[in-house]
Amino acid sequence: MTRILNTQMRAYIQDKLDAGNESQLKWKGSKGDILDLALLDPDYGKSASTSELVDQLKTFFFAGHDTTASTLSWSYYFLSHHPHELLRLRKELDEVFGINTTPSEVAKNFVDDPKLHTKLDFTLAIIKESLRLEPPAAPAREAIPNYQFKTTSGKAFYPPDGTMIYISAWMLHRNPRVWGDDAGEFKPDRFMPGNPLPWGYIAFAKRPRDCIGSNLAYLEVCTSVNCINLVGEDYFGAYGEKF
Secondary structure (H helix, E strand, O other), X not given: OHHHHHHHXXXXXXXXXXXXXXXXXXXXXXXXXXXXXXXXXXXXXXXXXXXXXXXXXXXXXXXXXXXXXXXXXXXXXXXXXXXXXXXXXXXXXXXXXXXXXXXXXXXXXHHHOOOHHHHOHHHHHHHHHHHHHOOOOOOEEEOOOOOOEEOOOOOEEOOOOOOEEEOOHHHHHOOHHHHXXXXXXXXXXXXOOOOOOOOOOXXXXXXXXXXXXXXXXXXXXXXXXXXXXXXXXXXXXXXXXXX
């Protein structure tokens, strides 16, 4: 399977390289993809090897699909238990996109205004709160020579060189010392503009090695949340008159 995937990706990349300036024309015409954008970069696009491009594409392909699906599932799980937050979500989406818009109209709005998702403050807050409570991934780092870390008690540990250190995002995201006594509760308002973001939010790790696809993930989930919202008013019909 891996061999077939690598072969197909290499062929796809080579077709792009052979096309020359076609990537630039496609991107300007809003018909390009993530590979077109990478090849247009004046530094990276010319220096990246085919093997490196294959690795980057696989990162977007696999990480982008699984994490996005998980985030969507958990977002609507939490919304199914918090109907008032769902009503707030629907109100915001109607205000930004209009009432009774279609998925194709939503997609066109995003093409016309790539930063449209920055107007969806409460939608993003729901997504981030879902990622806080149920993060789909967590960072792992390789210990460099003489690296040390300390526990909350102050005790220092010196892992052997090359040790893989895994940080539990799930535990950190639910730690009352970081988020307060209500750390286990679903409260999207934590992430609304004006509220300070605790240092312990690592859904996409931290710079300089944060997730390369974080902005894409937020955009994908924002678009999907709005399209799901267009399905109708009865997909949580068990609530009856609450909706």
